[in-house]
Amino acid sequence: MQTSWTKLYSEIDGCTKCRLCEGRHNIVVGVGNKSADIMFIGEGPGHDEDMQGVPFVGRAGQLLDRMLAAIDLTREDVYIANIVKCRPPSNRNPEDDEAEACIPYLREQFALVRPKLIVCLGSVALRHILGKELRITRERGRWHEKAGVSIIATYHPAALLRDESKKREAWEDMKAIRARYLQIKGE
Numbered sequence: 001m002q003t004s005w006t007k008l009y010s011e012i013d014g015c016t017k018c019r020l021c022e023g024r025h026n027i028v029v030g031v032g033n034k035s036a037d038i039m040f041i042g043e044g045p046g047h048d049e050d051m052q053g054v055p056f057v058g059r060a061g062q063l064l065d066r067m068l069a070a071i072d073l074t075r076e077d078v079y080i081a082n083i084v085k086c087r088p089p090s091n092r093n094p095e096d097d098e099a100e101a102c103i104p105y106l107r108e109q110f111a112l113v114r115p116k117l118i119v120c121l122g123s124v125a126l127r128h129i130l131g132k133e134l135r136i137t138r139e140r141g142r143w144h145e146k147a148g149v150s151i152i153a154t155y156h157p158a159a160l161l162r163d164e165s166k167k168r169e170a171w172e173d174m175k176a177i178r179a180r181y182l183q184i185k186g187e
């Protein structure tokens with residue numbers, strides 16, 4: 001399928017494919033480097049993201065920035081998007097039908113950015129990208145290869161804010177991501 005950022009943005013503009021359109025202030029498409037080798041995928045916008053139209057700008061986003069900095073990356077090195085592009089009410093998880101309605105947009109973003117590495121942040125991204133049956137506690141830190149793309153899941157930064165004990169494993173995952181990223185870059 002031929003696509004372009006202009007086509008994608010015009011398709012998304014005013015989207016009413018699911019009920020999440022009812023309460024949104026902004027559609028939160030993505031941020032970062034549109035030719036990044038690495039793409040991070042979260043769950044869906046929260047309050048701050050909904051108000052600003054940019055992914056991961058609240059507390060979890062600030063932690064994500066620190067996680068990136070810890071492996072020498074910034075938002076300019078990566079592309080960041082979410083499974084759903086409109087805020088679920090009260091920050092509940094997106095329903096499966098909402099995610100399924102929105103994922104074609106994410107596929108288009110993927111086709112445009114063409115990352116070599118995908119990081120699923122948390123269980124919603126893991127389930128919709130790698131398989132509905134998977135659990136983040138078991139699956140995090142494991143590499144999957146799909147059509148030449150390396151995919152890994154780690155804890156969502158919001159989960160790390162709730163439970164500090166997960167930080168050690170998340171740090172292991174970030175180091176593995178760094179190593180694979182350098183390998184891909186040939187450094």
Ligand code: URA
Pocket residue numbers: 042043044045046049054055056057058060061082158
């Ligand atoms: N949590 C997410 O999953 N995505 C965001 O953009 C912000 C918080």
